[in-house]
Amino acid sequence: MTVHESHTRIHHTGSRPDIQVPFTRVALTNGESFDRYATEGPGSDPEVGLPRLRQEWVAERADTEEYDGRETQLLDNGRAALRRGAARDEWRGERLRPRRAMPGRNVTQMRYAKQGEITPEMEFVALREGCDPELVRSEVAAGRAIIPNNVNHPESEPMIIGRRFLVKVNANIGNSAVTSSIAEEVDKLTWAVTWGADTVMDLSTGDDIHTTREWIIRNSPVPIGTVPIYQALEKVDGEADKLTWEVFRDTVIEQCEQGVDYMTIHAGVLLRYVPMTAHRVTGIVSRGGSIMAGWCLAHHQENFLYTHFDELCEIFAAYDVAFSLGDGLRPGSTADANDEAQLSELRTLAELTQRAWAHDVQVMVEGPGHVPLNLVEENVVLQQDWCHGAPFYTLGPLVTDIAPGYDHITSAIGAATIAMHGTAMLCYVTPKEHLGLPNRDDVKTGVITYKLSAHAADVAKGHPHARDWDDALSKARFEFRWRDQFALSLDPHTAEAFHDETLPAENAKTAHFCSMCGPKFCSMRISQDVRARFGSDLDPEVGMKEKSAEFLEMGASVYVEPQR
């Protein structure tokens, strides 16, 4: 699915014909073209789902087996389904039997990478990123990057999260007890991926959690993440005290069998850290964190996610589910940033990272939240140091608390900054943050805001070829190729609509000005005229020589004092 008439889909073929990596080719009016990273998938018939791209790759490794799987229960869809005696809007497409590792096998990309194997998934990723497949393999082997793809989500197009690769963006969707329907959530998924979301988290906490997730996974070309504690809590009537490892484990297996690619696990919220939040301005603002803190205090026991962490690793290794180690004690206000509670938990997440790696399970680590701009860099420096380079996945951070309604922007500032310093994936924030569930427009605004932040970070990091996109658009702008400027932009429709508000006529699309300055004051037109009239005077060599002489005269220091 493409978003503009100048966009077509092309494919780069890998070493085998079924490795077909999609790109969006932007055809320019000057005969050139520009290829952009793209996801093939969005736009499936929701009732059918997507083709199963990876099914054969998984099967041919011959290290997994199909099995009957856990029987779906009414409670999987919440107490409303239990009361009704039936689930709602059951998935109507084909159902595959779940698959898991054969006994004694470990089917994670990390295991393959450590064994020196370049899987089709790794090759696919390398073609998408324009890098050497060996870089992909070695980064995954070292734990510095992850390729989240559950063997039960064969519809997903492999993608990689790691600081050596393009910065990725996650979009959160999902219902709550107050609002939303399954069809709306599937639509939000497709919409988010259309605008460039690299992964999607289904954070549903309302009715029909199991069924909503089934529809989402079957229609998702990107990895799906979840926070299984939400569903587990539903199964115990919403009372955190009643949670048990057994209920949680059963929920995790249910989700592994459906094909969830990564799960947020709040195993770092330790009993002894909870009191550290007591004097905070905003206490605990992570849902999972507050649930686990409540459980720990109620039972006066250590967090069962921490005590059972190795069992979780064994389950994840059987499906290749990646950990997203949740920062349940992240700051919810700039006042609470980088405090003892947050950093203590991060230290525990570092410990858990090593434990997961011992099982060859892929891991990323979640980060804040709300952080003043001067403290943003410290977050990623400490995380990368303590967690030995495991990918960092941050929510913003928001750099001020005073702008509800504009928190996609307050957080984009922190997001671009933290990504420049090494964060591998950014979780988007929409304009509705703190105020309500995002609707379709909010999802689009959130994704585009985060794509521009991620790209700004790629450019700032000097990522190979990242700035080519900026240069192609700027060149189109300078040459008054308005159609190309629109086609190359992150949101062609909005760019064109804004231009057309004041100059809707077709000939304005090739005019050497716009309504900002009008024809006489268009600097770029004047600048072009100057070039045309004074071409010979504009020999940059002459300028260079003069300047160079002047520099020498002034002492050849960049920090020389200005002349007085």
Added chain:
Amino acid sequence: MTVHESHTRIHHTGSRPDIQVPFTRVALTNGESFDRYATEGPGSDPEVGLPRLRQEWVAERADTEEYDGRETQLLDNGRAALRRGAARDEWRGERLRPRRAMPGRNVTQMRYAKQGEITPEMEFVALREGCDPELVRSEVAAGRAIIPNNVNHPESEPMIIGRRFLVKVNANIGNSAVTSSIAEEVDKLTWAVTWGADTVMDLSTGDDIHTTREWIIRNSPVPIGTVPIYQALEKVDGEADKLTWEVFRDTVIEQCEQGVDYMTIHAGVLLRYVPMTAHRVTGIVSRGGSIMAGWCLAHHQENFLYTHFDELCEIFAAYDVAFSLGDGLRPGSTADANDEAQLSELRTLAELTQRAWAHDVQVMVEGPGHVPLNLVEENVVLQQDWCHGAPFYTLGPLVTDIAPGYDHITSAIGAATIAMHGTAMLCYVTPKEHLGLPNRDDVKTGVITYKLSAHAADVAKGHPHARDWDDALSKARFEFRWRDQFALSLDPHTAEAFHDETLPAENAKTAHFCSMCGPKFCSMRISQDVRARFGSDLDPEVGMKEKSAEFLEMGASVYVEPQR
């Protein structure tokens, strides 16, 4: 004018009763209140204009005199007025005779400051900023801050631009040959100030430039900036070659007499720098820069703004107009950032800063533009070093070129970052940047986006009390005082409207949840419940002690390796 029912206007009185500094008092539902920096003025009757707050202060210094002033000419309103034989929509309010320094006097705030005098303007500013008036005086005297207020703009409420003070935001308005009317521009002015613009630039380039400016200044409680070369160019039929120092000087005096508070002067675009732009991706993108570059090449002479700079200083000193030294060679794309052309011009702006200071004329220096995030800091470091701390005033910068339609956001990222490192004022960018003239909604979005960026920088700089605002809002959020959260936010209407989209009922304004998570999954509610239930277990002293023992055990190093 206030923007929310919980907002009232209060005043702090200075050492004399006519120093009445306005604040917006936000009344909170818990009986507390929060006072915010505010501008009294917006909301005048456009046909009458604002009261002349500073008239008496200027008069009692007895160093200025009224005089007849230059006679307005038809051409001042452009060739359309000339053709019509009449101006349009003449200013209908009272006209004062212009005022200027008596012969031999210099009436700039910098001169007063250097002489050790704390003017009412300085005291007003100190009360607004909550600082010692001596800090204001000494920073103005050192050139590290400016108080732009032309003696002919007595309606303006003094404000200060300097890195030791709150980061300020400028909003650009003004018509073009293609669009807009006088009434629309006055409305945009009022709208921009209502949402927090600290200064406004009238960048009109279309018809009725003189008259539009008169309406704007008479109704503006904030300093007004212009780029006089735009009007001068209109007077020579839009042909840059025909510009002369005489036409320009006459235009500057016309604007000094009207009350323009600061003017952008592109005196740093030197003949020898122009060739340095020849191989750029986007050449010269400043209108003023491209006009002056064209003039220099056409005449093979040095920029007349540079050669006549001392005469300009003398004129500015007679009215207390501040220089905004324009960066005519600023980069228009990330590819061109921090290049030879840009930095050569900056060096010349540093020289001109010193020349202006020799006349005790106030100066700020303009900066880019489009700059990759990793190169942003260098811009302000070099400017502050070379220009001896003269205030830096930057346009964004935009940190990527790929998001037309969202350039308020691409630039807010650069703006917050550059302000954190010392930029004193940020020129807003609206969603229409590169695409068309901003309308009323765009002006609001631009101002709010930049207010949040400026505030984020204030917080990051540790500006005294800056974070109090964040803390007040976060506390309201944590305590479910929804009405207070709205009232404290930069845009109360939008925050409330977003909340009400899903939970419009009145009782939802005190509910302990919102539609994001619903009641069961509200982390803040759970966190509060935890506090209520386990208060005694949450003694932070206990946590501290345990943690502290653990730290010692681990070697008491912040960078200790995680446990294996």
